[in-house]
Amino acid sequence: MRRPVQGPANAELVLEALKVSGKPMTAYEALEAVRKEGIRSPLTVYRALSLLIESKKVRRVQSIGAYIVCKYPTPDVAIVLAICDDCGSVEELPEDGALSSLKQEIDQIGFHVEQSIIEVKGRCGACFSETPT
Ligand SMILES: [Zn+2]
Missing domain, CATH: 3.30.1490.190 (Ferric-uptake regulator, C-terminal dimerisarion domain)
Incomplete structure (x- = not known):
């Protein structure tokens, strides 16, 4: 049995899934994409997404409730x-x-x-x- 991966590793998996999809994904879609990696809890995906947002790797698109990979990670840039x-x-x-x-x-x-x-x-x-x- 595969050992469940933790925090930053989960974030990497979610980031990879977003990069592969190449389009905005909802948290639920991200969960579906990483399910085969052994991540089954929405909470795990939300934690991974907030880690990624904190580290400016991912951005939440408010009006469609989805996440994209950051192209311009500089925090000060509008x-x-x-x-x-x-x-x-x-x-x-x-x-x-x-x-x-x-x-x-x-x-x-x-x-x-x-x-x-x-x-x-x-x-x-x-x-x-x-x-x-
Ligand atoms: Zn279009």
Whole structure:
């Protein structure tokens, strides 16, 4: 019988599953993907995912409740996530000035920003060009 693997090793397995899938996965999908490695508890997957988020290897896409591999792991960089409503793909892009132009308004209300992520929804290039005209 295979010995159950612990903490960081579980995180590596979940990260590998996300990389292999190449698309956003929910915690449940990640659990399905690592089940063959002997991980059966959703709690284990959630722990692995929060470890991966802490170490900036994985990002949670709030609006679709799924996880992606971080392309820009720098914590200070604002990020734009372009989410395709058709195929569910998520493209991670460095944010280019939109938030800094909002900075004055944000400062004015005395708000302290800790994380800046903009999620935009629509259709990716591939899905958009498949649409009959
Ligand atoms: Zn698409």
